[in-house]
Amino acid sequence: MTPAPRHPALSATDPDLAALVGAEERLQAETLRMIPSENYVSSAVLEASGTVLQNKYSEGYPGRRYYEGQQVIDQVERLAVDRAKALFGVEHANVQPYSGSPANLAVYLAFAEPGDTIMGMALPMGGHLTHGWSVSATGRWFRGVQYGVRQDTGLIDFDAVRELALKERPKLIFCGGTALPRTIDFAAFGEIAQESGALLVADVSHIAGLIAGGAHPSPVPYADVISTTTHKTLRGPRGAMLLSREEHAKALDKAVFPGLQGGPHNQTTAGIAVALHEAARPSFREYAHAVVANARALADELLARGFDLVSGGTDNHLVLIDLTPKEVPGKIAAKALDRAGIVVNYNTVPYDTRKPFDPSGIRVGTPSLTSRGLTTAHMATVADWIDRAVRAAAEGDEPTLTTIRTEVATLMSTYPAPGLPA
Numbered sequence: 494m495t496p497a498p499r500h501p502a503l504s505a506t507d508p509d510l511a512a513l514v515g516a517e518e519r520l521q522a523e524t525l526r527m528i529p530s531e532n533y534v535s536s537a538v539l540e541a542s543g544t545v546l547q548n549k550y551s552e553g554y555p556g557r558r559y560y561e562g563q564q565v566i567d568q569v570e571r572l573a574v575d576r577a578k579a580l581f582g583v584e585h586a587n588v589q590p591y592s593g594s595p596a597n598l599a600v601y602l603a604f605a606e607p608g609d610t611i612m613g614m615a616l617p618m619g620g621h622l623t624h625g626w627s628v629s630a631t632g633r634w635f636r637g638v639q640y641g642v643r644q645d646t647g648l649i650d651f652d653a654v655r656e657l658a659l660k661e662r663p664k665l666i667f668c669g670g671t672a673l674p675r676t677i678d679f680a681a682f683g684e685i686a687q688e689s690g691a692l693l694v695a696d697v698s699h700i701a702g703l704i705a706g707g708a709h710p711s712p713v714p715y716a717d718v719i720s721t722t723t724h725k726t727l728r729g730p731r732g733a734m735l736l737s738r739e740e741h742a743k744a745l746d747k748a749v750f751p752g753l754q755g756g757p758h759n760q761t762t763a764g765i766a767v768a769l770h771e772a773a774r775p776s777f778r779e780y781a782h783a784v785v786a787n788a789r790a791l792a793d794e795l796l797a798r799g800f801d802l803v804s805g806g807t808d809n810h811l812v813l814i815d816l817t818p819k820e821v822p823g824k825i826a827a828k829a830l831d832r833a834g835i836v837v838n839y840n841t842v843p844y845d846t847r848k849p850f851d852p853s854g855i856r857v858g859t860p861s862l863t864s865r866g867l868t869t870a871h872m873a874t875v876a877d878w879i880d881r882a883v884r885a886a887a888e889g890d891e892p893t894l895t896t897i898r899t900e901v902a903t904l905m906s907t908y909p910a911p912g913l914p915a
């Protein structure tokens with residue numbers, strides 16, 4: 494007898510698409526997922542995100558909507574907002590941004606005019622596109638001035654940040670990024686923002702879950718606005734939030750709706766509410782600390798195998814590896830690791846001498862594997878696989894990659910992933 498399909502209605506209506514979902518489920522079950530911005534959401538978050546809440550239009554905010562029939566939706570959004578405020582200790586939360594990039598665009602719309610100077614970390618240094626990088630709308634419609642890290646330490650150069658801020662007097666200073674393996678000194682950024690008359694925007698997309706779980710300091714005392722995705726370490730659905738003091742509430746809300754968006758995605762709001770509920774539990778604190786412990790252990794194991802790590806290690810969930818000494822470009826290594834069942838992304842390293850589409854590094858992280866229950870005891874094995882796969886990539890040794898893929902699948906089969914069939 495064949496087992497009942499996991500998605501019976503989908504399988505009956507659209508077997509082609511159902512088969513693709515099944516294939517993705519197997520891929521996520523069998524591989525070691527190490528992209529630091531990814532995770533596994535819980536079954537509860539998955540269920541909430543796939544509900545009939547999706548059928549409802551609700552432009553506006555709870556209690557002041559442009560559509561009727563909000564008896565339930567208002568309560569869903571209020572629950573998400575209240576939980577966000579409680580979890581992060583803020584006065585105001587907007588849970589409607591469709592994702593991290595539109596959330597950041599709403600911040601520009603709220604506090605800047607086209608052509609204004611804004612400051613952020615350069616993308617190749619570990620910043621995000623939406624922090625004023627030239628190819629992004631934020632770099633085309635605003636005057637983006639960019640800071641980076643020091644070449645000798647791989648750490649943010651606060652003297653240079655202060656000098657640039659005082660010279661350029663930006664409206665907004667963004668801190669946070671996508672490839673920063675070290676603790677962000679929000680207090681130092683706050684001081685510079687005050688000195689230069691800028692608003693400080695802490696984009697904590699990558700580390701929101703670590704902050705919620707007490708494994709990274711909070712920007713709340715220092716940042717004027719906190720922007721975050723909900724789907725990275727926070728383990729929610731794909732979405733975003735803007736957090737602030739009450740004084741900025743009106744400007745942010747107006748910017749999100751009607752400034753930038755129409756109706757909020759209520760099924761996502763529900764998923765965010767569930768994720769915030771889960772993140773407030775003691776087990777999530779343990780999770781956040783385990784993510785960091787795993788990353789530190791992995792960094793140590795990689796160092797022991799001769800890998801060159803940007804900044805020499807990690808304080809958070811990610812490790813940025815400069816593969817230059819291994820004589821393998823990042824892209825070739827990333828593709829070989831993928832064939833070995835270890836999913837990472839190629840990434841620029843600071844002061845990269847190669848091009849962004851073919852850079853020198855790879856970025857690896859521990860949020861997903863920690864969600865499956867892997868511990869520091871596994872990190873020697875993981876580092877060993879990475880080491881062998883990178884060497885195999887250099888030597889064109891496909892059989893070794895295939896062997897590793899089997900070893901990975903064998904280990905992962907004993908650590909069922911949240912939201913996936915056991």
Ligand SMILES: *Cc1c(COP(=O)(O)O)cnc(C)c1O
Pocket residue numbers: 530592593594595597620621623669670671696697698699722732
């Ligand atoms: C992921 C990320 C974003 C963008 O989020 P999307 O949901 O992909 O638009 C913005 N800023 C930072 C720092 C991020 O890591």
